[in-house]
Amino acid sequence: MSGLVDRAYFALFRQYPHLLRLAIITGAGQIAFALLNVYALPVYLIGDLRVTGKALGAVSATFLLCETALKFPLGRLSDRLGRKPFVVLGPLLICLNPSIMAQLPARLWALIFPLRALDGAGAAALWPPLFAMVGDLVRDRSRAAAMSVINTIYVGAIGAAVALGALAVYVTHTNRAPFYLVTGLLVLSSATGYFGLPRVGPPERAFEESPGADPDPDPPTARYSLTLVLVISVLMTLGVLMLPNFLIVYVHTQIVNPMAGSGHPGAGMDLGRSSLYTGILIAVLAVPVLLLGLPLGHAADRWGKSLAVRLSFAISAAAMWLVPSCRTIPTFAGIGIVLILGHILGTPAWLALVSGLAPRSRRGGVMGVVATAEGVGAVIAPLIGGWLWDIRPAYIFYGSAALLSLGAIVAAYTLRAEEVS
DSSP states (O other): OHHHHIIIIIHHHHHOTHHHHHHHHHHHHHHHHHIIIIIIHHIIIIIISOOOHHHHHHHHHHHHHHHHHHHHHHHHHHHHHOSHHHHHHHHHHTTTHHHHHHHSOGGGGGGHHHHHHHHHHHHHHHHHHHHHHHHHHSOGGGHHHHHHHHHHHHHHHHHHHHHHHHHHHHHHSOTTHHHHHHHHHHHHHHHHHHHHSOOOSSGGGGGGGSTTSOSSOOOOOOOSOHHHHHHHHHHHHHHHHTSHHHHHHHIIIIIIOGGGGSSSTTTTOOSSHHHHHHHHHHHHTTHHHHHHHHHHHHHHHHHOHHHHHHHHHHHHHHHHHHGGGOOSHHHHHHHHHHHHHHHHHHHHHHHHHHHTTSOGGGHHHHHHHHHHHHHHHHHHHHHHHHHHHHHOTTHHHHHHHHHHHHHHHHHHHHOOOOOOO
16 A cells, blocks of 8 residues: 555655655745735735726736746747746746735726736746756656646645635735735745756756656657647636636635625625635645645556546536536535546646657747747636626636537547557
8 A cells, every 4th residue: 555655646756856846836836826816816906996807807817918928938948048047037036026016005006917917927937947847857658747746736726825815814804915925935936946956057958967867858759730739728728717816706705605796796805704714615625636636647647648638628628517506615616626636637648748749959949839829818718707707707617618618529539549658
């Protein structure tokens, strides 16, 4: 039994020791971005300032538009200059922005837009080089598992962010407290990258610093056209990212405290216990991610990455159609867990497939191109979500389900099963 647990959870970190530091950087960075994007700004803007769903969607789109525009050039630049400078400087250069947002007078809230644009630049500097570094340091046969580590932390961080935000608001009785937490987490992410990652130049030298890594550069392993990859990426992103800006408000007003949903959709975002319960509920949904993320990553390596992606789309689409019918906390939690399991099965496998589209010397650029396509979807998604939210909050889930269903159909007919060793 202990041997099985060791192979499922610990052996990968012994073989690739830098993976643990990348996981810490991912955790701190994603908790910071999720705390700001999913909790602090929606609660503050909708709950306190009573802005519309369209306005909140525009704030989010500003961040995502800037991130999208810079992902490819910064990812490509990391192929030439090395990954570490970008992983370190991305969070560091924007760490004070959240604290500035918290101090803006209500009449000047629109100044959040340029600050969000700078945040997008910081995110673009961090994520493509970080995911490319995973591809640099891990062999193809273990890459879905390694991507699962990063994705598990990435997704679990959203639940942790919501719990931290709710707890901070509950303790301090102010919706500004989470903004200061974001500043500290960005500093932690940058410091871990500076002190914990190897001091190497361009990616072809990374393997000299990583025990167990392949001594020879990976050959191009693309099985699918880049156009197909970009289409699937856009559909996946559109289906998922129309939800986060409104999820906390929806859960609070429709599931935890339905009476708060009457009138303005942001009404009832109080600082009391029901707000804390909302945070705890979202955090509980992250538990399956932490427990099953890495084993499902190993499963994707064994079953085949394309099969894992197809299953993920099908499961996620089916579950998303059911979310608006949830009226109690247990049913919402049950459907939420199914959605999360579908996500953590498919996303690492998808990232592993994408990382095999180019040799190591061009991996950052390819990851940047795919991230740019995802960014296009990410810019449009919150605008669609805001429009649907203003019509009826439950419509954001139907819109997401329709896009994920389309993605499932495209993936089913186009992704070929690869041979599994």
